[in-house]
Amino acid sequence: MNIASVRRPIIPPTPPRAPDNLSFFGRLAVIRQNMIATWGQRAYEEEIIQGRFFLHKSFILNQPDAIRHVLLSNYENYTRTPAGIRMLRPVLGEGLLLAEGHAWTFQRRTLAPAFTPRATANLVPHMTAVLDETIVKLDARTSAPIDLREVMQRMTLEIAGRTMFSFGMDRHGPTLRNFIMEYGERLGRAYFLDMVLPVSWPTPMDRARARFRTRWTEFVAMLIAERRAAGKKDGAPPRDLFDLMDEARDPETGKGFSDEQLVDEVATMILAGHETTATALFWALYLLALDPETQEEVASETRDQHLDSIADIDRQKFTRAVIDESMRLYPPAFLIARAARDKDNVAGAAVSKGDIIMIAPWLLHRHEKMWDQxxxxxxxxxxxxxxxxxxxxxxxxxxxxxxxGAPFAQAESVLALARLIGAFRVELVEADPVIPYGVVTTQPDHSPMFRITPR
Structure with missing residues (x-):
């Protein structure tokens, strides 16, 4: 894809690329620290790279037709890897992200009405209310350096709480963030046994994850109970995602979610929704701080805009492009890993049962044969x-x-970036590069301090 640029664009820092001849055990050592740093130059140039993962072959796919085959044409032949299941099941359970087969079909059909454009439009007032409050709080903090990554995490968590339950997260937000930090720091990392043993064989870390899951599901069930206690007027339209999910019925069977299933769905939506959006917004703000000219273009587009409806959000074409480009450079989900259920042929390569397929948005979005600069x-x-x-x-x-939830996440990201840059000029306080690393999502290696100035 070719693109002309009037001025020299910025090139944000990245981790050094691994040697192409890095040994298997050397690669395993790097994986625990930063999956992104395990790929060498070949991975950014070649369409398909074949290797080995213990007793099975592994494939990195950078060819759109091959990716289409795995994710669309023959998607039922590919399931999550044991390591992927181990990393996600303790926090997401059997929710939509991890469900397979008939369970996934039932969940997808049942949840679909809650995430239509019309449903998203009804949730925009929750987003704008939180953004109004965030901007007021930020306006009082312009005299000192500020950690915008933490602000984005708190803001998106508050949006998740209000769009899901119609109540703020002042009381429960710190507990929820502690759960996320606890899991990400130790339990959310792939260890050697996590990658080599079948899911049915518990690893020492699995036992710790099981203890975490017990506490985590009790916390989510408490949130649901609190929301149910608030009630809903008979005949009133749904006021939040919980109403939509609680009332959702499979259009074919008429079944809804059990209480246990609802806990997993709520956990999935809160975690997948708030953490990935906070990460995307952090990287967008970081890039705009590195590129003041582009930041001014965003501010110019938002000037004199009300930004309180889906129609207003859709008019922010350049701001949307900034979000799209930020997620190209820093895709929240940096790796999609699948294991083959049965033999297949992918772009001429013979795939056997158990072989590992890796589709890495981090690589794909920076592939030198598909993108200009x-x-x-x-x-x-x-x-x-x-x-x-x-x-x-x-x-x-x-x-x-x-x-x-892509339409919801896109609307929230564009709205938040437009409102924040419309209100403040954002600069970095320090010159130290921020290096991305892959642990569940594409995170910064540290939280840089920013300075914000009212416009």
């Missing part, structure tokens, strides 16, 4: 007539299992 921040590439192949840009996945 792949490491540069150029939002206007997403405003040109020549758009990337649908299976070359995967910030929300693709195929039947594409993220069901």
């Amino acid at each position: 792949p490491n540069a921040f150029i939002p206007k590439r997403f405003m040109s007539k020549e758009q990337p192949d649908r299976f070359a840009y995967l910030p929300f996945g693709a195929g039947p299992r594409v993220c069901i």
Whole structure:
């Protein structure tokens, strides 16, 4: 994809690329620290890279047609890897993200009405209310450096709480954030036994994850009980995602969710919704702080805009392009890993049962044969007539299992970035580079301090 640039674009820092001849055990050692740093130059140049993962072959796919085959044409042949299940099941249970087969079909059909454009439009007032409050709080903190990553985490968690339950997260937010930090720091990392043993064989870390899950599901059930106690007037329209999910029925069977299933669905929506959006917004703010000219273009687009409806959000074309480009450079989900259920042929390569397929948005979005200046921040590439192949840009996945909340996340991200940059000029206080690392999502290696100035 070619794109013309009037000025030299910024190239944000990245971790050094691994040697292409890095040994298997050397790669395993790096994986625990930063999965992104395990890939060498070949992975950014070649369409398919074949290797070995213990007794099975492994494939890195950078070819859109091959990715289309795995994620769409023959998606039922590919399931999550044992390590992926171990990392996610303790926090997401059997919710939509991890469900397979008939359970997944039932959940997807049942949840779909809660995430239509109309349903998202009804939730925008919750978003704008939180943004109004955030801007007021930030306006009182312009005299000192500020950690905008933490602000984005708190803000998106508050939006998640209000859109899900119609109540604020002042009381429960710190507990929820502690759960997330506890899991990400130790339990959410892949250890050697996690990757080599079948899911049915518990690892020492699995026992710790099981103890975490007991506490976590009790906490989510408490949130649900509190929301149910608040009630809903008979005949009133749904006022939040919980109403929509609690009342949802499979259009074919008429069944709804059990209380146990609802706990997993709520956990999935809160975690997948708030953490990935906070990460995307942090990276967008970081890039705009590195690129003041692009930041001013965003501010100019938002000037004199009310920004309180889906129609207003849809008019922010350049701001949307900044979000799209930020998620190209820093895809929240940096890796999609699948294990083959049965033999297959992918782009001429023979795949056997148990082989590992890796589709890495981090690699795909920076592939040197698919993108012009792949490491540069150029939002206007997403405003040109020549758009990337649908299976070359995967910030929300693709195929039947594409993220069901993508329209909600996109609306929230564009609205938040437009409002924040419309209100404040954002600068970095320190010159130290922020290096992305992959642990569950694409996180910064540290939280830089920002300075904000009212416009």
